[in-house]
Amino acid sequence: EGAAFRTLIENCESKKDFLKLIAGVMKITRLKKNREFRQKRVRAIAMSFNEKNLSKVIKAHQLGVTQYLAETFAIAQKRGWIKPDTDLVALSYFFQGSFIGHVLLDITKQVEYEERWSEIAFKALQPFLVAD
Amino acid sequence: EGAAFRTLIENCESKKDFLKLIAGVMKITRLKKNREFRQKRVRAIAMSFNEKNLSKVIKAHQLGVTQYLAETFAIAQKRGWIKPDTDLVALSYFFQGSFIGHVLLDITKQVEYEERWSEIAFKALQPFLVAD
Numbered sequence: 001e002g003a004a005f006r007t008l009i010e011n012c013e014s015k016k017d018f019l020k021l022i023a024g025v026m027k028i029t030r031l032k033k034n035r036e037f038r039q040k041r042v043r044a045i046a047m048s049f050n051e052k053n054l055s056k057v058i059k060a061h062q063l064g065v066t067q068y069l070a071e072t073f074a075i076a077q078k079r080g081w082i083k084p085d086t087d088l089v090a091l092s093y094f095f096q097g098s099f100i101g102h103v104l105l106d107i108t109k110q111v112e113y114e115e116r117w118s119e120i121a122f123k124a125l126q127p128f129l130v131a132d
Numbered sequence: 133e134g135a136a137f138r139t140l141i142e143n144c145e146s147k148k149d150f151l152k153l154i155a156g157v158m159k160i161t162r163l164k165k166n167r168e169f170r171q172k173r174v175r176a177i178a179m180s181f182n183e184k185n186l187s188k189v190i191k192a193h194q195l196g197v198t199q200y201l202a203e204t205f206a207i208a209q210k211r212g213w214i215k216p217d218t219d220l221v222a223l224s225y226f227f228q229g230s231f232i233g234h235v236l237l238d239i240t241k242q243v244e245y246e247e248r249w250s251e252i253a254f255k256a257l258q259p260f261l262v263a264d
Binding site: 039042043045046047048049055058059062063066086087089090091093094096097098099100101102103104105107108109110113116117119120121123124125126127128 | 171174175177178179180181187190191194195198218219221222223225226228229230231232233234235236237239240241242245248249251252253255256257258259260
């Protein structure tokens with residue numbers, strides 16, 4: 001899904017498009033498909049704590065995904081949408097982590113907070129965006 | 133650890149104290165103790181996906197922790213440090229989730245990003261704070 005997101009970023013023609021895309025991404029975290037993806041990731045991560053070989057695989061995969069997302073953010077940064085002083089690898093870890101952390105809302109099933117979770121996640125990105 | 137955090141919030145005498153406390157919390161996520169706590173949580177969450185009874189326990193626990201943190205945030209909101217229109221339960225889910233998501237950085241062991249992760253996590257909170 002990293003490649004699909006990059007294509008969507010590349011296709012943004014303005015900062016407005018970019019913001020719309022990001023807001024959309026925050027919203028679709030609640031979809032069944034994405035919930036299942038999170039659960040799979042959490043399960044694999046948990047298993048890796050006690051299995052050396054799996055841990056190596058997960059580590060290599062995570063390094064790759066993080067780097068790829070950081071490079072995707074770099075496209076937005078070059079276009080002047082993300083602040084130049086933002087560390088894109090750290091940003092990549094933080095936002096991937098937030099999506100994994102959405103599992104807490106999956107567990108409690110307080111669906112009435114899904115919409116507000118998406119709003120919070122979107123707002124949390126504001127400090128890293130170039131102001132209009 | 134929820135009660136300790138609440139006491140720390142209660143003891144803040146100014147918004148400056150509050151900001152210092154929050155920045156500190158973002159920094160200590162990297163400590164071994166907190167890394168181990170995350171791993172335990174992730175393991176318990178992963179196990180709960182396939183075990184109905186455990187899932188009930190985890191759900192009840194998570195509901196309690198989320199509510200308690202939201203009530204702690206409410207103290208800061210009443211004191212005028214968190215914006216009045218911020219949904220504190222959603223904020224509680226988002227930031228707990230970010231801490232769980234720090235597990236991604238634990239996995240890759242890119243310790244050179246720990247400091248910047250803490251900065252990003254702190255900055256991500258800015259949109260919810262009352263401006264000076």
